[in-house]
Amino acid sequence: MKRFALAGNPNCGKTTLFNSLTGSTAHVGNWPGVTVEKKDGVYKKLEEHVSIIDLPGIYSLSPYTNEEVIARNYILDEHPDLVINIVDATNLERNLYLTTQLLEINVPMIIALNMIDVLNKEGTVIDVEAIEKKIGVPVVAVSALKEDNLDNLMKRAYEASKQPREGKTIITNKDILHLIGDVNIAFKGKEVENPLFHAIKLVENDELEVANHSDLIPMVEAFKKTFNDETFGDDFEAIIADNRYHYISDNFHTVVKKAVKEEEEDGKKAVKMSRSDKIDRVLTHRVFGLLIFAVVLFFVFHLTFGENLFFIGAGGLFENVNPSFAGTAWEGLIWHEGGINSPGVILFNAFDMTFGWFIELVGGWMGGAPEWLSGFVCDGVLSGLFAILGFLPQILVLFLFFAIMEDTGYMARVAFILDRIFRKFGLSGRAFIPMIMGFGCSVPAMINTRTLADDKERTSTIRVIPFFSCGAKLPILTAIAGGVAGAFGFAHVDLITYSMYVVGIVAAIVCVLLMRHTTQKGDAAPFIMELPEYHWPQFKALMIHLWDKAKHFVKKAFTIILASTIVIWFLSNFGWNWRYLGSMDGSILQSLGQLIQPIFTPLGFGAQLSAFGWVFAVAAITGLIAKENVIATFSVLAAVIVSGFEGTEEGVEEAIIMIQNTGITWQGCIAFIAFNMLTIPCFAACATAKAELPKGQFKWTLAFWLVASYIGTAVIYSVLNIFPSNLNGHAYKNGQLAWAIPVVCVIVALAVLTPFAIKWWNARKARKANLGA
C-alpha cells in the first residue's frame, strides 16, 4: 500500500483534511518513544487503497520541537511515497516557508492549497496555475472543511507519486549556493540519502546535522572565513532564512488578487480590523481579559460538575415545587435538593443508575452461585469497573469544553494572558490549563499536558496535577469536614473545605518551585507562538476527538485499572486462611492496614488511635481504586461497629462514627484529608501519568507523591497541634504541645534552609558535570 504523508503548519486545516480523507478508518496512537499523537488512516477512493499519515503540525524542519524532529525523520527515513503539503491560502507567506524546505527533500510532493473557500468568500482570487508553474510541483486548490476538490487532489497526488522527484532549492544567493553545491557533492560521496537537504541544513548550522556530520564542518567553516555579506556578515542561518522569505514575497505576491484594495494611504499600511481582532479586543483586554477567562472557567466547571445549574434553585425558587417525577428515578437524575443538575452531572447520574441497575441484575442472575463468586463478579469486577467508567461522562464533558476552547483559538489567548504569572514558577502560560483541569479530573488534565513543549515542564506539571483536588476527592472533604463539625462542634465546615483546596494549591506551587530548581531544572521554555484566527469549532472534529479519548480511557479501564481493582477487592474480602469473608473485618487488607498503621503516627492517624484505627490506613489504600472508596470504606466499617447502620449519602455520619470509635483528633482528621489530597491519585490517574510521562519517570513520580504527601501532611498535623485538641474547651492532649513546638521549629528551620540546600545541590551537580566533561 502506498503511503502519503500530510505535512503543514499548525492551524492550516491539516486535521480537517485528514478526517475528510480517512473518515472512520483513522487510527490514533503515539509516535514511538514520545507522546506526540500519531494518526493514520486509509483513503479508499483511488484504484488502490492509500495509507494517509498525519504528521504533527510544524512551522519548519529545524529540530526545535519534538514535532519537527518527528516530521523530519519520517519524511527522510521512512520514505513515504508522497508528501501532501497543506498550505493555508489565507496566509501564503508563512506557510510556504515550510514548503521551500520540503522541496529540498527527494520525495514526490503535491501542494493542497486549503481554505480556498474563505478566500473566495472575501472575493480574493488566487492564481493556482501560476503557483504551480513557479514552484514546480502540482498545486490543487481545496477546501478541507467543505470537502471540495479532494478527489481531484488525491488523483493528482496518486499520479505524482508514480515518479520520483529530485530535491531542489530556491536559495538564490550565489556564494551560498556554491557552498551548498560543494557540501552536496561531499554528501553524495558519502552516499547519504537526500544530500541536498542535509547539505543545506549543515550550512544552516542545524543542530542535528552538525552532530551527525561533524567531518564536513571544517569545509563550511573554511568557506565562512572567505565570506562577508554586507548585511548579514557570515551568518548563513540568517541569509538562508532571509532568502526563503524573499523568494516567497518576490514570487507569490502577485498571485493573490484581493477584491477590496487595501487602503494604503500615505504609504502607511492600514491595519484592517478582522473578525479575530474584534474578538481579541474583548477577550485579551488589558483589564477584562483575566476576568473574562475566570468567568469562562467557572461556566465550564459549573456545566460539568454543578448540582444546581445556574443556581436557579438557590433562591428557593423550587422550594414549593413538587415535580411530577418526584420519587421516580428521574428525580435523582436531574434534580438535586431543589436545583437542576448540570449536563455533566445528569450524564454522570445516568451512567451511575445504569450501572447500578446492571449490577443488581447480574446479582439476581447469580443468586444460586457461591457467595464469593457473586461477590467477585458484582463487588469486585463490576463495581470496580463501573467506579472507573463512571468518571467517563464528566471527563468527556470536560474534554469537550476544553477542546472547543482549543479549537476556536481561545486557548492560545489564555496562554498569552497567563504566561506572566506562570513564568515566575518556571512554567509557561500553557501549564495553567492542565492544572485547572485537575480540579475536575486528573486524567484529562495529564493528557492535556501534551501542549507543553518542554519535557521537564511536563513532568513537573503532571506530578502536581493531583494536588488540584479533583471531583472525586470532594466527597472525602465534605464527609470528614462534616464529621469534624459534628463530633467536635466546629461550626465552619466550609472553612475546612476551602482551606484544603488552598493547601493543595500551595503544595503544588512549592513542589513546582522545588522541582524546577533541582531535578527538573530549566528555564521556562521560550514563548514564541502563533495566535491563530478565531473560528467556529467543528462538530465532526470534536466528536472524533472525544471518541478517541473515550476509546483510550475504556481500553485502560479494562486492563491495568481492572487488574489493580481486583487485587484490592481480593485483599479486602479474603482472610489469611484464603476464605471468603464478605466483609473487611479480619481481611488481609485489615492486617496490612494494621501493619502500616504506625507509619502514619507522625500524621495523626497512626499508632495513637484505638481499636479501629487501621481504617484510615485501609481507606487510603482502597482510595487508590477511586477516591470515592475512602468514604465507602468508612461506611463498610461503620456497619460493623454500629449494627444496623445504613450508609448516608454525604458520609458525614460515617465519619462521626469513625472519629468516636478511633479517638482521632480533629487535627488527625484534617491531616487525613490532606494526605488523601496529596498522595498517589487513583489508578486511572496513575495509568495516565505512566503513559504521559517520559520513560523511566513514573517510578520517581510515585515516590514523589508518597514523599510529598507524607511530609506535607506531617507539617500540617504538627502545625495544627499548636491549637488545642478540644476546639471549644481549650484543652490540650497530653504531650501534644511538647511534640508540636519542636517539630514546627524544625519545619521553619528547614524551610529557611531550603534555598541554600538547593544552591548547594546545584553547585554539586555542576561540579560533577564539569568533572565528567
Place this chain on the structure above:
Amino acid sequence: MLKKLDQFKIGETGLIKKVEGEGRLRRRLFDMGVTPGATVYLRKVAPLGDPLEVTIRGYELTLRKSEAQLVVLEVEEKK
C-alpha cells in the same frame, strides 16, 4: 531610529534590521518569520504587561519581552 522590539509602544511599526541571540531561540524566531526585512506591528500587550502580540507576515505572533529584546528594528515614522 533603531529600537528593540521590547521597547516598542502599542501601535508602532518597524522594519527588522537584525535578530540577535543564538542557537535554537534565534532559529525559532527565523522559522516564525522574524527575519531582517520583515515589518512588525506591535498590536497589543498582555494584561500583565508581558508577553507581546505583534503582526508579522500577515499573522499574529506572541512572544515574551525577553525574546523581543533580541529583535532590533528601524522604527517607521508615523505620518
